[in-house]
Amino acid sequence: MEKCPCGSGSALEACCAPIVGGAPAPTAEALMRSRYTAYVLKEVGHIERTHAAEIRDTFSREEAEELARAVEWSGLEIRAVSGGGTTDDTGTVEFISRYKMNGQIQIHHEKSAFRREDGQWVYVDGEMNPKGPPRTVAKVGRNEPCPCGSGKKYKKCCGA
Structure with missing residues (x-):
């Protein structure tokens, strides 16, 4: 076949x-x-x-x-x-x-x-x-909680 x-x-x-x-x-x-x-x-x-x-x-x-x-x-x-x-x-x-x-x-x-x-x-x-929707990236402030979920401030965690 x-x-x-x-x-x-x-x-x-x-x-x-x-x-x-x-x-x-x-x-x-x-x-x-x-x-x-x-x-x-x-x-x-x-x-x-x-x-x-x-x-x-x-x-x-x-x-x-x-x-x-x-x-x-x-x-x-x-x-x-x-x-x-x-x-x-x-x-x-x-x-x-x-x-x-x-x-x-x-x-x-x-x-x-x-x-x-x-x-x-x-x-x-x-x-x-065709193009997909534009990607957006949220900027994280240095003193905001880290988006990784560690509970630390961004500057002391992933932003270090």
């Missing part, structure tokens, strides 16, 4: 092949994985039919076919999933796909938005190279 390109560890026939063939995706993540698999298999029709209605007109089948021909896909990593379950109407999937194009290794990092349209999951849009 051929393993599914989406990285799920399942056989292609039991994972993405039915969805690429037209079966409904049960979750937003399953649709995301099937769209990656469709690029690997050069099944551009699946990519086209899983676009939301408002962006379907902007899809260029020729460009997608050229991309599928020009790229050697090497892996998909799902970073985060929010919503998009079997009972949800919207969801997001953050992923990284790796590929080789023109002899160079490339990375595509995206946070994709999905929603149900007539009972089917569809791709709505994506944010390229």
Whole structure:
């Protein structure tokens, strides 16, 4: 059995092949994985039919076919999933796909938005190279209790 390109560890026939063939995706993540698999298999029709209605007109089948021909896909990593379950109407999937194009290794990092349209999951849009919330660091005064929990002043403990 051929393993599914989406990285799920399942056989292609039991994972993405039915969805690429037209079966409904049960979750937003399953649709995301099937769209990656469709690029690997050069099944551009699946990519086209899983676009939301408002962006379907902007899809260029020729460009997608050229991309599928020009790229050697090497892996998909799902970073985060929010919503998009079997009972949800919207969801997001953050992923990284790796590929080789023109002899160079490339990375595509995206946070994709999905929603149900007539009972089917569809791709709505994506944010390229999403950034997490900014990190904040609280400054500890010299005479404040040490954040390590020792009970000593910061200047006599970790700040020494």
